[in-house]
Amino acid sequence: MTHGKIANVDLVKQVNSSVVYRIIDSHGPISRVKIAALSHLAPASVTKITRALLEHGLIKEQEHQASTGGRRAISLTTVTGDFHLVSVKLGRGELSLSLYDLQGNARGQETLACPALKQDALLTVLGNRLSDYIARRAANLNLIALAVIMPGLTDAKHGQVIYHPCYPLAQVKLSEYLRQQLGLPVFIGNDIRAQALAEHYFGAARDCLDSILVSLGHGVGAGIVTEGRIFKSQGRDVAEMGHIRVTPDGERCQCGNLGCLETMVSDAALLRLAARLLEAQVPEPGVRSLLDPTRLTMTALCEAALAGDRLALTVMEQAAQHLGQVLAIMINLFNPQKLLLTGSLCEAESVLFPLLEQAIRQQSLPSFHQALPIVRAHFQHDQTIGGLALVKRALLEGELLQLIIEPKL
Ligand SMILES: [Zn+2]
Numbered sequence: 001m002t003h004g005k006i007a008n009v010d011l012v013k014q015v016n017s018s019v020v021y022r023i024i025d026s027h028g029p030i031s032r033v034k035i036a037a038l039s040h041l042a043p044a045s046v047t048k049i050t051r052a053l054l055e056h057g058l059i060k061e062q063e064h065q066a067s068t069g070g071r072r073a074i075s076l077t078t079v080t081g082d083f084h085l086v087s088v089k090l091g092r093g094e095l096s097l098s099l100y101d102l103q104g105n106a107r108g109q110e111t112l113a114c115p116a117l118k119q120d121a122l123l124t125v126l127g128n129r130l131s132d133y134i135a136r137r138a139a140n141l142n143l144i145a146l147a148v149i150m151p152g153l154t155d156a157k158h159g160q161v162i163y164h165p166c167y168p169l170a171q172v173k174l175s176e177y178l179r180q181q182l183g184l185p186v187f188i189g190n191d192i193r194a195q196a197l198a199e200h201y202f203g204a205a206r207d208c209l210d211s212i213l214v215s216l217g218h219g220v221g222a223g224i225v226t227e228g229r230i231f232k233s234q235g236r237d238v239a240e241m242g243h244i245r246v247t248p249d250g251e252r253c254q255c256g257n258l259g260c261l262e263t264m265v266s267d268a269a270l271l272r273l274a275a276r277l278l279e280a281q282v283p284e285p286g287v288r289s290l291l292d293p294t295r296l297t298m299t300a301l302c303e304a305a306l307a308g309d310r311l312a313l314t315v316m317e318q319a320a321q322h323l324g325q326v327l328a329i330m331i332n333l334f335n336p337q338k339l340l341l342t343g344s345l346c347e348a349e350s351v352l353f354p355l356l357e358q359a360i361r362q363q364s365l366p367s368f369h370q371a372l373p374i375v376r377a378h379f380q381h382d383q384t385i386g387g388l389a390l391v392k393r394a395l396l397e398g399e400l401l402q403l404i405i406e407p408k409l
Contacts, residue, residue: 010402016041017405018398020049021058021078025396029062029075050076052405057082057142081105084141086134086184087387089191090114090126090150092166092218096383097133099141102395104202104388108137111383119168127181134182145400146184147387148174149191151221156189156390157235165254185403187390193230193237194386195379196223199340201389203378208337212330213377214241216323216343220262224334231334241330242266246322264322267344271296274315281311302347316351324359331364331372342377349376 019039024030027038036046053059062075080102089096093116099108112129116122134143153162159175175186196205196213205211209228215221220242224231231239242262243255250259251269263269278293289311290304304312327339345352353374360369379385394400 014398014402025078028077085145085391087147087384089383098384100388145391146186147390148188149194149386192221193223198385198389200225210336211338212336213340216345265319298344305348305351320355328363339374340377
């Protein structure tokens with residue numbers, strides 16, 4: 001990394017290139033004259049930047065008849081199908097891998113087991129699996145980046161893992177390690193936060209700048225997007241919604257505290273509640289739950305709720321009450337334009353969402369919830385989509401764009 005004046009010159013270049021690229025990406029096909037007007041850059045700068053983007057195949061020229069007739073005009077658009085990236089989710093006991101182009105087309109999805117090894121061995125396994133995957137799937141492609149997403153906490157700026165729930169990666173500079181192993185720029189981030197950004201770029205929150213994604217499953221995760229960016233504090237993305245306390249005398253959470261939301265509405269917590277209710281059920285003639293205590297799954301629970309099963313509905317009501325309580329706090333704090341939900345509970349959308357709306361209505365500011373749609377997230381089962389969003393962001397904000405224009409690797 002360079003310092004002082006040179007770093008500043010680099011930064012100005014990066015910022016200006018990214019401004020031009022972003023305008024072409026969102027407004028293209030667009031003429032150089034219009035780019036100059038929108039960016040407030042001098043026409044000569046726009047010409048210079050677009051030349052570099054053209055040389056590296058990031059944009060292309062399109063000739064068309066000018067609306068006024070007469071000579072042909074040239075417009076610019078971004079090129080997205082020729083650039084590829086690998087996205088890997090370092091999950092709980094497994095690696096999910098996909099290859100994407102910048103348009104969002106996925107292929108080569110694979111899931112590999114990844115045991116909890118000691119740190120050095122784990123890093124070696126990771127590096128080997130990834131280089132093997134790239135050799136098999138992307139040997140002849142223009143690969144521009146690797147994205148690594150994971151549950152837990154990450155420091156995207158320094159490419160560092162702060163905490164992973166299953167692997168000993170705390171304080172590991174994962175981006176730098178993998179960059180050296182694979183020779184690619186590496187971008188890391190929390191999986192749910194990255195997914196919230198994917199919903200903003202490609203999914204159900206494309207039409208707004210402010211949204212919140214809540215993921216229900218193993219735990220409760222959230223991603224907050226404000227003004228088109230992931231909400232950050234102290235340089236890292238945060239939204240530890242699952243660890244907001246909802247019952248003072250609740251169960252012990254993995255974070256050490258009592259009664260966190262996660263202990264009430266994670267899949268395991270809801271199935272435990274259903275099992276308890278089934279056990280305590282006083283058999284009444286003609287009133288039996290559809291649920292089979294020996295085959296309790298989230299799908300069975302959602303199906304029973306949709307079929308009007310009283311016990312399953314009780315579980316849904318409790319889930320909505322606790323979840324709604326915390327969502328109302330989030331809504332009061334962040335005033336989103338859209339609330340997105342993902343996870344197996346969404347299978348009972350027609351039961352759950354109205355209950356949630358009711359809980360939110362009772363506990364948040366009317367002007368904040370009146371026109372707030374609660375919708376199912378577009379990406380429900382795509383484990384690696386967040387990685388695509390991290391790479392797209394690195395292009396739009398200039399960091400990756402600059403590496404493509406002036407490779408430093
Ligand atoms: Zn907790």
